[in-house]
Amino acid sequence: MGSATPVDDEAALIAQLRAGDESAYEQVVRTYGGRLLAVTRRIVGSEEDARDIVQDAFLNAFKSVGRFEGNSKLSTWLHRIAVNAALMKLRTRKRKPEQSIETMLPSFLEDGHHEERFKSWDEPVDKALERAETRQLVRAKIDELPDGYRTVLVLRDIEGLDTEETAKMLGLSVNATKIRLHRARQALRTMLAPHFAASGGGKATP
Amino acid sequence: MKCRELADFLMDYVSGELPEEHRAHFELHLSRCRNCHEYLAQYESTVKAGRIACGEMSDELPGDVPEDLVKAVLAARKLDPAK
Numbered sequence: 001m002g003s004a005t006p007v008d009d010e011a012a013l014i015a016q017l018r019a020g021d022e023s024a025y026e027q028v029v030r031t032y033g034g035r036l037l038a039v040t041r042r043i044v045g046s047e048e049d050a051r052d053i054v055q056d057a058f059l060n061a062f063k064s065v066g067r068f069e070g071n072s073k074l075s076t077w078l079h080r081i082a083v084n085a086a087l088m089k090l091r092t093r094k095r096k097p098e099q100s101i102e103t104m105l106p107s108f109l110e111d112g113h114h115e116e117r118f119k120s121w122d123e124p125v126d127k128a129l130e131r132a133e134t135r136q137l138v139r140a141k142i143d144e145l146p147d148g149y150r151t152v153l154v155l156r157d158i159e160g161l162d163t164e165e166t167a168k169m170l171g172l173s174v175n176a177t178k179i180r181l182h183r184a185r186q187a188l189r190t191m192l193a194p195h196f197a198a199s200g201g202g203k204a205t206p
Numbered sequence: 207m208k209c210r211e212l213a214d215f216l217m218d219y220v221s222g223e224l225p226e227e228h229r230a231h232f233e234l235h236l237s238r239c240r241n242c243h244e245y246l247a248q249y250e251s252t253v254k255a256g257r258i259a260c261g262e263m264s265d266e267l268p269g270d271v272p273e274d275l276v277k278a279v280l281a282a283r284k285l286d287p288a289k
């Protein structure tokens with residue numbers, strides 16, 4: 001995959017940014033723009049909003065690069081700016097009331113056993129995800145999670161933030177963040193299961 | 207420990223944060239309950255699937271950023287430079 005060129009001398013790049021070097025700005029946008037766009041899109045669920053947010057994030061970052069402290073990576077810093085803006089967008093947007101996630105969580109019999117018999121999945125996920133359409137399917141299912149759960153899953157499992165930082169960004173307690181992540185993962189499992197355990201239930205692809 | 211409790215403790219178990227006193231019970235149940243064993247495997251696979259599908263190697267993000275976005279950012283920056 002012709003991925004963005006890694007920046008091996010970040011300090012030099014930052015120095016160029018501070019000096020107002022036009023080519024440095026361009027390099028930063030080209031290097032980090034793709035991932036920023038992806039995570040922002042995943043949070044706000046709209047290509048158009050994502051582009052606006054990423055554009056603003058770059059502009060804000062360029063303006064405040066003087067205050068950037070070298071103790072985090074440039075990419076981490078950019079992600080934080082974009083993710084915060086995306087979360088803000090989500091908060092201000094009037095959306096349909098949050099769907100319930102309850103129906104996608106496991107249910108239990110009175111004696112505490114699972115109600116469902118879980119059919120084993122056909123192949124290891126890394127194998128299944130070698131197919132582009134499966135990767136696409138997983139992303140589509142993540143996008144279907146209710147906002148409050150999808151955001152936690154994206155920040156923790158995809159962006160790789162820790163629980164404390166995720167909680168802070170979302171204005172949630174650490175405990176609430178953990179519960180949401182657990183539920184988000186469980187719900188995603190429920191959505192993926194019919195596609196990953198084709199045998200027995202018949203192939204559940206539309 | 208019942209399947210219900212096991213499901214609650216799953217995340218802490220996976221991240222290695224389940225306190226020792228629960229851990230033994232958790233693993234005992236796991237060794238006897240195929241269904242929970244399967245559920246744990248699928249839970250872990252789900253997390254992994256999300257990482258792979260949206261991660262570094264994701265085909266969703268071509269290395270190249272949309273050209274119009276690059277142009278828009280650079281043009282906007284010139285209109286409103288830092289100094």
Ligand SMILES: [Zn+2]
Nearest residue numbers: 208209239242
């Ligand atoms: Zn069980």
